[in-house]
Amino acid sequence: MSGDVSWWGLAGSLIMVAAVGVLSFRQRLRLERDLVVAVVRSLAQLLLVGAALGIIVDPDTWIGWSFAWVVGMILFAALTITRRAPQLPGVFGVALVALIASAVAGLGLLFALGIFPVEGRTVVPLAGMVVGNSLAASVVTVRRLVDAVAERRADLEARLALGLPWQQAVRPTVRNVLRTGIAPDVERIKALGIVVLPGAMTGLILAGVDPLDAVRVQLALMYVILGAVTTTATVIALLGTRRLFTDDHRLLPLTRDARDEG
Amino acid sequence: MMRPVALFELEAVTVAGVQRPRLDAVSLSLPSDGITVLEGPSGAGKSTLLRLLNRLEAPTEGTVRYRGEDLTTRDVLAHRREVGMVFQAPVLFPGTVADNLEVARPLDPLDALLERAGLPAAFLTRDAGTLSGGEAQRACLARALGTRPRVLLMDEPTSALDPAASALIEQLARGLAAEGVPIVLVSHDRGQARRLGDRVVEIDEGRLVAA
Numbered sequence: 001m002s003g004d005v006s007w008w009g010l011a012g013s014l015i016m017v018a019a020v021g022v023l024s025f026r027q028r029l030r031l032e033r034d035l036v037v038a039v040v041r042s043l044a045q046l047l048l049v050g051a052a053l054g055i056i057v058d059p060d061t062w063i064g065w066s067f068a069w070v071v072g073m074i075l076f077a078a079l080t081i082t083r084r085a086p087q088l089p090g091v092f093g094v095a096l097v098a099l100i101a102s103a104v105a106g107l108g109l110l111f112a113l114g115i116f117p118v119e120g121r122t123v124v125p126l127a128g129m130v131v132g133n134s135l136a137a138s139v140v141t142v143r144r145l146v147d148a149v150a151e152r153r154a155d156l157e158a159r160l161a162l163g164l165p166w167q168q169a170v171r172p173t174v175r176n177v178l179r180t181g182i183a184p185d186v187e188r189i190k191a192l193g194i195v196v197l198p199g200a201m202t203g204l205i206l207a208g209v210d211p212l213d214a215v216r217v218q219l220a221l222m223y224v225i226l227g228a229v230t231t232t233a234t235v236i237a238l239l240g241t242r243r244l245f246t247d248d249h250r251l252l253p254l255t256r257d258a259r260d261e262g
Numbered sequence: 263m264m265r266p267v268a269l270f271e272l273e274a275v276t277v278a279g280v281q282r283p284r285l286d287a288v289s290l291s292l293p294s295d296g297i298t299v300l301e302g303p304s305g306a307g308k309s310t311l312l313r314l315l316n317r318l319e320a321p322t323e324g325t326v327r328y329r330g331e332d333l334t335t336r337d338v339l340a341h342r343r344e345v346g347m348v349f350q351a352p353v354l355f356p357g358t359v360a361d362n363l364e365v366a367r368p369l370d371p372l373d374a375l376l377e378r379a380g381l382p383a384a385f386l387t388r389d390a391g392t393l394s395g396g397e398a399q400r401a402c403l404a405r406a407l408g409t410r411p412r413v414l415l416m417d418e419p420t421s422a423l424d425p426a427a428s429a430l431i432e433q434l435a436r437g438l439a440a441e442g443v444p445i446v447l448v449s450h451d452r453g454q455a456r457r458l459g460d461r462v463v464e465i466d467e468g469r470l471v472a473a
Binding site: 154155159163164172246248250 | 342
């Protein structure tokens with residue numbers, strides 16, 4: 001197949017990385033060490049995943065292992081969110097629910113409508129796309145949410161002081177967070193094909209698939225991912241805001257943003 | 263004769279802070295009429311005390327009572343509608359002045375509310391973002407009056423205003439107190455405290471200095 005990359009070909013692609021290394025050294029960017037770590041880690045991780053996927057996609061392997069992999073993926077993603085967006089109290093539980101919701105909705109749709117068959121070959125890669133995109137959306141939504149609530153403390157407390165329950169007081173803020181969170185994804189889809197040739201499609205075309213077939217796969221994926229990302233952001237915003245208020249409708253003190261600290 | 267029930271009563275109330283308590287074992291009773299001024303330098307704990315009264319803040323230790331009733335046993339949303347609050351910096355929501363008054367689910371006609379706060383009815387259609395500081399603070403007062411509060415809390419309501427606008431707010435506060443709405447007002451301005459307060463409570467470093 002024309003998509004085959006030999007080991008020599010892979011080694012050849014490292015010439016670009018070597019060029020970056022030389023640039024970093026000469027310009028004293030001090031990125032050489034990180035660059036080596038990145039290359040070694042990506043090689044090791046992906047080769048390991050590739051080998052494991054080889055077992056998983058084998059038609060003789062029980063499909064349950066694929067779903068076990070997905071569960072592991074979701075747990076790891078929730079832990080990553082907890083590490084990268086710790087400013088929300090109880091973020092792990094919130095992230096877990098959000099990821100499960102988006103995975104069930106996204107994969108459920110892809111499989112229930114028969115867009116893809118439920119096979120070892122499809123479950124893990126598709127879950128990877130859905131969970132991976134949801135992971136990024138979660139981190140952004142948590143940070144935006146906590147920042148927005150902290151920034152608008154005066155507005156929120158003025159509403160609470162009028163006797164509004166926290167759910168009502170926070171609604172305009174949540175709406176704002178969701179709108180600014182989802183709009184870029186919609187914009188990205190608009191620009192699709194003109195500026196960006198998306199990954200899955202590029203991969204399929206490189207592997208020799210007919211471009212129109214590749215486009216159909218890509219579009220179905222994009223739409224489902226948009227839905228999954230929106231699901232994640234919404235669940236995070238709805239469950240997350242609950243963690244910022246007490247039972248007696250007080251706004252908790254917030255650590256603005258862990259990134260700014262220390 | 264029985265003593266009249268206090269409007270608010272604090273019993274050994276402490277609010278924990280980062281380095282030192284923001285309020286330190288404060289016991290105090292506030293009368294149910296006129297204007298009571300909580301006075302002290304900034305960071306003294308007077309805003310914290312005020313925020314306890316409508317439960318935007320909760321005590322770490324101690325009890326706060328409202329007309330003899332433990333605050334924690336009262337429905338917090340109903341309590342906040344009964345005990346209105348005006349903040350230091352006027353906070354107006356996006357939209358017109360009328361939109362702002364509507365957020366409070368007002369019990370009185372909007373133009374009547376504006377009038378009580380010293381603003382003409384024509385202000386209803388004004389974009390809240392175009393109001394001057396003094397006008398915005400009066401719009402906030404009108405919004406707070408929408409719930410027909412039986413008590414009004416005012417947190418440094420004039421500190422962001424020029425002298426003319428401040429005088430107007432003081433005059434409105436006096437008028438409301440005379441109508442029978444007791445006011446608890448926070449101020450760091452000793453002159454204002456003397457001028458306005460039927461009673462002045464001095465606070466410093468989270469403790470009561472004089473009451």
